Amino acid sequence: MFSRLKPAALLSILFASHTYAQSNLEPVVVTATRQATKISDTLADVTVIDREEIEKASGTTTLDLLARQPGIQISNNGGAGKASSIFIRGAEARHTLLLIDGVPIGSATTGSPSLGDLPLSQIERIEIVRGPTSAVYGSDAIGGVIQVFTRRGEGPLRGDAFAGYGTYNTQEYAAGLSGGNELISGSFRMAHQSTDGFNVAADPARYNTANGSLPNPDKDGYRQTSFTGNVAVRPAKGHELGVTAYSVSGKNFYDGGGANVFAYADVNNTVYSAYSRNQWHDNWTSTLRYGRTEDSSTNFSPAQSLFETVQNQWSFENQIRLPYGNLLLGYEYLTQEVNSSTAYTVSARHVSSPFLGYNVKFGNHNMQLAARHDNNTQFGAKNTGNFAYGYQLTDKIAAHLAIGTAFKAPTFNQLYFPGFGNANLKPEEALNREIGITWKTPGHRVGLVYFDNKITDLIGGFPVVNINKATITGTTLSYAGAWGPISINAGIDLMEPRDASTGNKLPRRADQQGNLSISYSTGRYNLGSEILAVGQRFDNAANTRNLPGYALINVYAQYQLNSALRLEARINNLLDKNYETAWAYAQPGLNAFVGIRYTPK
DSSP states (O other): OGGGOOHHHHHHHHHHTGGGOOOOOOOEEOTTTSSOEEGGGOOSEEEEEOHHHHHHTBTBOHHHHHHTSTTEEEEESSSTTSOEEEEETTOOGGGEEEEETTEEOOOTTTOOOOGGGOOGGGEEEEEEEESOOHHHHOTTTTSEEEEEEEOOOOEEEEEEEEEEEEGGGEEEEEEEEEEEOSSEEEEEEEEEEEEEEEOOBSOHHHHHHHHSSOOOSSOEEEEEEEEEEEEEEEEETTEEEEEEEEEEEEEEEEOOSSTTOOEEEEEEEEEEEEEEEEEEETTEEEEEEEEEEEEEEEEESSSEEEEEEEEEEEEEEEEEEOSSSEEEEEEEEEEEEEEESSOOSOOEEEEEEEEEEEEEEETTEEEEEEEEEEEETTTEEEEEEEEEEEEEOSSSEEEEEEEEEEEEOOOHHHHHSTTTOOTTOOOEEEEEEEEEEEEEETTEEEEEEEEEEEEEEEEETTTTEEEEEEEEEEEEEEEEEEETTEEEEEEEEEEEEEETTTOOBOTTOOSEEEEEEEEEEETTEEEEEEEEEEOOEESSTTSOSEEOOEEEEEEEEEEEOSSSEEEEEEEESTTOOOOOSSTTBOOOOSEEEEEEEEOOO
16 A cells, blocks of 8 residues: 555645644753753754653554654564564664663674563653664664663652553553652562464465464464662762663563474563762763673473573763863773573673764854774774764754764674574674754754665675675655644655665665654543554565555544543554565454553642
């Protein structure tokens, strides 16, 4: 359906929404430069998802919520908890860096973040930065960065809770306790969710072709238990000590090993961190942080296999306010260790990384610079940099241009997996150039960005080698705002993610995608609808397995029963669209979810 829509039609959908928009929000973001910056002053393509929007998404997954954001496409092997990939601006899934409360987490064997396992109930805010960001964070950030901030405590001590039930025997329960004052604050939360799921095999014959084994004709469910906790103490003005914890344990049921095999995987993700933030002078604040993450998957299908990544990171940042602009000076030391039932010839590496950044505004001019040096024990050193310049054309219109480099270190699978790896691999590298313009008035924000990202030394083949190149060009047009009780978010992505040597489309990425969200709030009611339209794609590099375009419509409603209780309902895939984001893997049909939320004011 979507693949037949013309760009002009897409533009008319977006601009038809403009007349309803007005919003006075001005979020502050930290992910783009590691320095707190108003979103209007950030010379990057950024989206902020706040807690209000996250609660509207109850009855879906974090991956579903991300899929409705500009510049992001996803693939999924059959619903909640299943293997998933996220593509920012058409880059590979392994080109996305995931941070949880400032600490990187992901698998060093596959190289991809575990985005499909993030529980919405534990998230306060999500910041998305589209475009290469290695000069700020090092390896992985060729496509962009997603940072998740878990929920924090403030104000009087209070509890909150949520319970919901939906199609496929989907159940969700969450409860938390939080509060804080000038001296101490904290938050502790637990959540559990489960679903019976459905048979992920859209078609047994095609599934057999894709996986080499017949599917098990059962439901492929998922269940997950999560915990987050944090405590911050402020013994003196300008000084804060804190600890954070994030833990998710899940059991994912899938088809594997034959039609009569009961296959499942135990998945565990944890993030622990401790930090000291100290304002030593009016113009100097430092943050010392230690973070430890574990990404583990134990598969039973029927033989047992383990893949676990343990990362330890020390970071020291200094924010220095100068007479002109703000300076960032920092250093990171990262160790990665792989524990596995597979014998890797090398199972550990470490990276040391000094970095700096500088942001300055003077008159109508805005400039942001970043540089970083990563010294990896596997392949040596890599330098990356980023330069962005913005100019305020009028009081409503601003333009910017940027150029930046990025890289992705080879994964342990690519380097050392028996019979597959190549220890002589080089990092994948990227050069991105972009130009953008923003129109902003009280209540309206329209952004238009054109980018050209050239990626070299892409890893592919069997055994793997640095043979491929990719060129990804595209335009993202986005709008956010509200008019009275009506709020609107909309976006259009027109891209050409191409293999530079063959001209083929990169797998599972569409040339066109559009999203539109409209909500109406009045009195005790909040009503909304979401539309996601994705163009035609191919599942493989040879472009022989077709994935037709599709459009999804979701609707939701919230009703405030009293000052503390709210009833919530959602219907996803309203038209019961039959579609696939990965060849031969089914996606949920028409499904509904209802819940009740207790949040005392």
